[in-house]
Amino acid sequence: MSHIEIDGHRIAVLFSEAQISERIETIAQAIAEKRPHRLLVVPVLKGSFVFAADLIRAMHRARLSPEVDFMMLASYRDKTRSSGQVEILRDVESPIEDRDILLIDDILESGRTLAFAKDLLAARGARSVSTAVLLEKPGHLAADIEADHRGFVCPDKFVVGYGMDMAHQFRELPFVGHVLTAK
Numbered sequence: 001m002s003h004i005e006i007d008g009h010r011i012a013v014l015f016s017e018a019q020i021s022e023r024i025e026t027i028a029q030a031i032a033e034k035r036p037h038r039l040l041v042v043p044v045l046k047g048s049f050v051f052a053a054d055l056i057r058a059m060h061r062a063r064l065s066p067e068v069d070f071m072m073l074a075s076y077r078d079k080t081r082s083s084g085q086v087e088i089l090r091d092v093e094s095p096i097e098d099r100d101i102l103l104i105d106d107i108l109e110s111g112r113t114l115a116f117a118k119d120l121l122a123a124r125g126a127r128s129v130s131t132a133v134l135l136e137k138p139g140h141l142a143a144d145i146e147a148d149h150r151g152f153v154c155p156d157k158f159v160v161g162y163g164m165d166m167a168h169q170f171r172e173l174p175f176v177g178h179v180l181t182a183k
Contacts (some may be wrong), residue, residue, distance in 0.1 A: 009169075009179050009180075011160065011161070011173070012178045012180050014157070014176050024054050027132055027149045028061065030149060034100075036064070037098075038127075040066065041101075042070065042092055042102065043104040044113065046165075046171075048106040048134070048163060051163055052068075052104045075112060098125065099127055100127050101130070102131070102132060103121070104131075106134050107136070108136045108150070114145055131145070132150075133151065135154040136153050137156060139156060160173065
């Protein structure tokens with residue numbers, strides 16, 4: 001496992017940029033093989049934005065042309081553990097009825113946020129709601145949900161990079177890492 005030093009923080013690389021890129025192409029092909037109907041891709045902001053952008057471009061290469069809208073849900077805020085309560089900070093504006101929806105999130109950990117969003121969109125008349133997550137952390141699931149598409153199983157560590165942050169830092173990193181030492 002390699003390490004990198006950033007502003008006094010030592011970060012271990014868990015999943016490299018190349019590993020992530022390769023896995024995203026595989027996920028996009030799997031989504032395309034399902035031949036989705038009127039596909040609407042809904043990234044759950046903020047942590048999923050880098051994964052979502054790369055996955056949407058990979059879907060294009062797999063010959064899909066999804067529409068995209070966004071949700072912003074919060075259960076963490078500035079904490080490193082979920083509060084257990086999910087708040088809608090920004091809702092989807094696109095029509096949902098009779099569409100296949102792909103929810104994209106960064107991490108499936110407790111599952112509360114993703115289950116909340118999936119149930120909400122299904123109740124609004126979606127034809128189907130599937131999920132794609134970059135990371136899955138086993139052992140913490142508190143909701144009845146499974147990811148339809150998963151990038152990697154992640155160790156039980158607080159991760160940063162590739163869109164995910166620690167108190168608004170490290171989203172820009174092109175890999176997923178774990179902060180070993182802080183300032």
